[in-house]
Amino acid sequence: MERRPHSLNPAKRDRILDGMLETVGTDGYESTSVRSLLARTGLYRQAFYDNFSSKEECFLAAYDAGVARVEAVLRSAVDGESAWRGQLRAGLAALLDLLDTEPALGRALLVEVHPAGAAALAKRDAAMLRAQAFLDRGRAEAAALPDTPEAPRIAPEAVASGIHVVLHSRLAAGKPGELRRLLPEFMFVAVLPYFGSEAAHAEMRAARP
Amino acid sequence: MSYPADSPRERVLEAMLRVVAAEGYAAATIGAVIERADVSRAEFDAMFASKDLCFLAAYDALLDILVGAFREAYEAAAEESWSARMTAGLRALLELLAAEAEIARLALVDIAAIGEDARYRYRLAMDRFLSFTEEGRAAAPGAAALPEETARFAVGSGEAMVFAEIRAGRAAELPAILPDLVFTVTMPYLGPERAKEAMREV
Numbered sequence: 099m100e101r102r103p104h105s106l107n108p109a110k111r112d113r114i115l116d117g118m119l120e121t122v123g124t125d126g127y128e129s130t131s132v133r134s135l136l137a138r139t140g141l142y143r144q145a146f147y148d149n150f151s152s153k154e155e156c157f158l159a160a161y162d163a164g165v166a167r168v169e170a171v172l173r174s175a176v177d178g179e180s181a182w183r184g185q186l187r188a189g190l191a192a193l194l195d196l197l198d199t200e201p202a203l204g205r206a207l208l209v210e211v212h213p214a215g216a217a218a219l220a221k222r223d224a225a226m227l228r229a230q231a232f233l234d235r236g237r238a239e240a241a242a243l244p245d246t247p248e249a250p251r252i253a254p255e256a257v258a259s260g261i262h263v264v265l266h267s268r269l270a271a272g273k274p275g276e277l278r279r280l281l282p283e284f285m286f287v288a289v290l291p292y293f294g295s296e297a298a299h300a301e302m303r304a305a306r307p
Numbered sequence: 308m309s310y311p312a313d314s315p316r317e318r319v320l321e322a323m324l325r326v327v328a329a330e331g332y333a334a335a336t337i338g339a340v341i342e343r344a345d346v347s348r349a350e351f352d353a354m355f356a357s358k359d360l361c362f363l364a365a366y367d368a369l370l371d372i373l374v375g376a377f378r379e380a381y382e383a384a385a386e387e388s389w390s391a392r393m394t395a396g397l398r399a400l401l402e403l404l405a406a407e408a409e410i411a412r413l414a415l416v417d418i419a420a421i422g423e424d425a426r427y428r429y430r431l432a433m434d435r436f437l438s439f440t441e442e443g444r445a446a447a448p449g450a451a452a453l454p455e456e457t458a459r460f461a462v463g464s465g466e467a468m469v470f471a472e473i474r475a476g477r478a479a480e481l482p483a484i485l486p487d488l489v490f491t492v493t494m495p496y497l498g499p500e501r502a503k504e505a506m507r508e509v
Binding site: 126128212213215219223247249250251252253255256257259260261262263264266267270280282283286287290291292294295298299302 | 419420422423426430448449452453454455456459460461462463464466467468471474487490491494495498499500503506
């Protein structure tokens with residue numbers, strides 16, 4: 099890519115990326131234009147074009163930045179826990195808290211990624227695969243227990259997409275409400291394929307406030 | 308996709324889907340649709356005020372056919388267990404999508420780029436699967452304590468699998484994922500052990 103002088107101004111670039119996620123999450127991808135983005139961020143046209151050549155290019159960069167933020171939040175939440183189920187609970191709680199605090203971020207990453215098209219969806223898929231890899235660590239932990247049958251290969255994909263679709267439906271409806279209240283149900287579905295019904299019900303009860 | 312009758316309206320709806328599936332929404336013209344449907348422009352205008360409205364009507368009809376294929380097979384298996392009914396419904400749906408791979412891609416994947424009205428219809432159609440799926444609660448251990456969102460977990464994870472296959476260009480091979488799909492959709496209700504049995508019975 100052509101080197102542009104002001105792209106060496108990372109603070110301004112970050113402001114544009116944050117503004118892009120906020121604008122797309124609030125107005126929708128199709129209604130967002132470079133003009134509406136500039137209006138929201140208070141930046142000048144030149145600042146945008148110093149960094150990006152189009153709305154599409156900017157959104158893809160913003161998508162990467164948004165996913166990186168979410169994953170950083172998850173990593174730091176999971177850090178203090180050693181067992182998979184504890185990590186799962188801490189990670190999901192942190193994710194839901196973040197989405198409650200910043201619903202526009204959630205809408206941009208989960209809902210508006212569809213109209214944004216194939217390149218954005220490929221980034222979403224890559225993030226989902228990383229989430230699945232984490233979820234599937236439940237397999238090794240369950241295998242250490244006696245009498246726990248192995249979950250089929252499809253389990254992490256089923257769990258990740260089940261959680262994803264519930265979040266998507268809440269965010270797409272525009273009134274996500276308190277997503278944090280979904281934590282017990284998410285614990286249930288994530289633990290279920292690896293540890294079975296009894297453990298899943300126990301995790302659901304334990305995660306209730 | 309076979310429509311129940313071959314009226315001019317139905318020919319236009321089917322032609323609209325096929326033209327959009329082949330050429331993309333932006334490139335699809337009313338001219339191409341009426342030619343394919345063998346109706347005059349005046350007949351088209353008498354039925355639909357615009358390309359957009361015609362497409363939405365066609366998409367509604369398509370979603371009815373897809374949900375209908377599932378429902379018919381599910382209901383025909385009324386005497387069987389819930390997981391067998393789900394298997395029957397999913398098999399019918401996958402076979403229909405596989406037989407019409409181009410239309411399948413339009414219905415589930417390309418639709419996202421056609422606008423909010425179309426996406427809204429897609430989400431409503433997915434919601435129509437919730438009630439069949441929720442009948443699994445009666446078959447579930449500890450039914451009362453299952454998550455409220457169980458049906459959405461089940462439908463959503465199944466939907467994501469089908470979506471991924473179609474997007475990867477494997478719509479024609481969709482029936483091959485039936486065992487995994489049955490596991491995915493029944494597991495939230497039945498737990499992994501019984502869902503694996505349902506998967507083996509496919």
